[in-house]
Amino acid sequence: xxARHGLIxxxxxxxxxxxxxxxxxxxxxxxxxxxxxxxxxxSAGKPQxxxxxxxxxxxxxxxxxxxxxxxxxxxxxxxxxxxxxxxxLLAQVSPVNSPGQFSLPASVRSYWINTYNTLVIQAVLEYWxxxxxxxxxxxxxxxxxPGKGFFYDRKVVVGGQHTNLYxxxxxxxxxxxxxxxxxxxxxxxxxxxxxxSWEWTDEQLNTAAREFVNNPANVKVDDxxxxxxxxxxxxxxxxxxxxYTYLRQYADAGLDQQLQSASNNGYRTRYYEYDWGINAxxxxxxxxGTADE
Numbered sequence: 001x002x003a004r005h006g007l008i009x010x011x012x013x014x015x016x017x018x019x020x021x022x023x024x025x026x027x028x029x030x031x032x033x034x035x036x037x038x039x040x041x042x043s044a045g046k047p048q049x050x051x052x053x054x055x056x057x058x059x060x061x062x063x064x065x066x067x068x069x070x071x072x073x074x075x076x077x078x079x080x081x082x083x084x085x086x087x088x089l090l091a092q093v094s095p096v097n098s099p100g101q102f103s104l105p106a107s108v109r110s111y112w113i114n115t116y117n118t119l120v121i122q123a124v125l126e127y128w129x130x131x132x133x134x135x136x137x138x139x140x141x142x143x144x145x146p147g148k149g150f151f152y153d154r155k156v157v158v159g160g161q162h163t164n165l166y167x168x169x170x171x172x173x174x175x176x177x178x179x180x181x182x183x184x185x186x187x188x189x190x191x192x193x194x195x196x197s198w199e200w201t202d203e204q205l206n207t208a209a210r211e212f213v214n215n216p217a218n219v220k221v222d223d224x225x226x227x228x229x230x231x232x233x234x235x236x237x238x239x240x241x242x243x244y245t246y247l248r249q250y251a252d253a254g255l256d257q258q259l260q261s262a263s264n265n266g267y268r269t270r271y272y273e274y275d276w277g278i279n280a281x282x283x284x285x286x287x288x289g290t291a292d293e
Contacts, residue, residue: 049093049101051114051199053086058121058197066194067279068121074128087122090115094159110200112172113184117195119156119165124188124278132276133188147276151187179239179246182231183208190275191217191229206250213250217272221258226267230274243269 061073073079095102095111102108127136127150134146142149151166158168173181184205186195193212198204213219218229232243240246244263248256261267 046093046098046101047089049089049098049111051086051110051118053082054114054118054121055197055199057083057086058195062195062197068188068195070124070128070130070278070280074125080125083118083122083125086118090118090159091157092160094161096161097159106201109176109178109181112176113181113200115158116165116168116172117186119158119168120186120188121195123150123154123165130278132278134276173235173238178205179235180205180209182235182238183212186279188279190277190279191231191272192279195279210250210252213247214252214255219247219251219255221255221262221267224265224267226259226262226269228269228271230271233271 057073057079058068060079061069063069073083093101094115095108102111123136124130124133130136133150136147136149136154137143138149138153142153151169152164155162155164156168157163163171169185172185183193184196184198184200186192188195193208196204196208198208212229218231220227226244228243232239236243242263244259248259251259
């Protein structure tokens with residue numbers, strides 16, 4: 001092969017490579033366009049998500065101590081209708097079936113926290129007056145298993161998917177992989193984190209964590225023992241293995257020193273009994289329940 005033929009062959013190969021590259025780039029652009037179109041199509045015809053109605057209702061009916069005036073809420077036909085409309089919105093829209101509405105991870109997180117809290121409040125009001133979420137009996141087995149009626153037997157719809165509060169909580173915690181959600185999800189009970197009318201930014205999640213950890217009803221060090229909310233036992237896999245070190249990042253100076261001493265000296269851990277009483281009335285935090293191993 002002479003030099004001329006070699007040059008021609010080189011140019012032919014170069015042109016072929018360029019064509020393949022152009023086709024590949026065009027294909028990638030087409031794929032990206034199709035993906036964007038698919039997301040837009042998924043959201044087409046669905047209402048725009050907002051938590052405004054729920055947040056406003058919480059601000060209206062929440063007392064200064066964090067408890068909720070369920071009776072007044074139940075007595076207001078207008079506000080019950082607003083809550084029902086919010087629940088219907090959640091039934092139609094979620095980050096799963098309308099991803100185009102949730103462009104940031106923070107907006108997805110906010111949706112799931114406020115959605116869970118909304119559906120819990122709706123369930124309480126549905127059965128109001130109610131002393132405890134464990135008192136809801138729907139199936140025969142729920143008469144034997146406290147809480148099963150409220151969290152498992154009662155069905156809810158989120159983004160077109162039928163589920164229940166138990167499964168919803170598990171899915172949310174699994175998808176977010178953020179222990180701070182345990183300080184945001186509210187189960188309408190005395191030992192739950194306080195219900196909040198927030199959008200759940202990182203700063204707000206940290207605030208909720210600090211307030212929960214520094215409440216002696218949830219974390220207390222006394223006489224060689226660390227007393228913890230039962231949340232840290234039930235969901236221990238969601239928290240770092242070294243629980244004391246995790247808690248210290250949110251603890252005030254005094255509690256921080258106590259937890260450091262607990263870690264250094266091998267204090268034992270005990271867990272408070274959980275107060276399942278409805279959060280319409282809040283008992284003295286430091287005297288709530290007893291503890292066991």
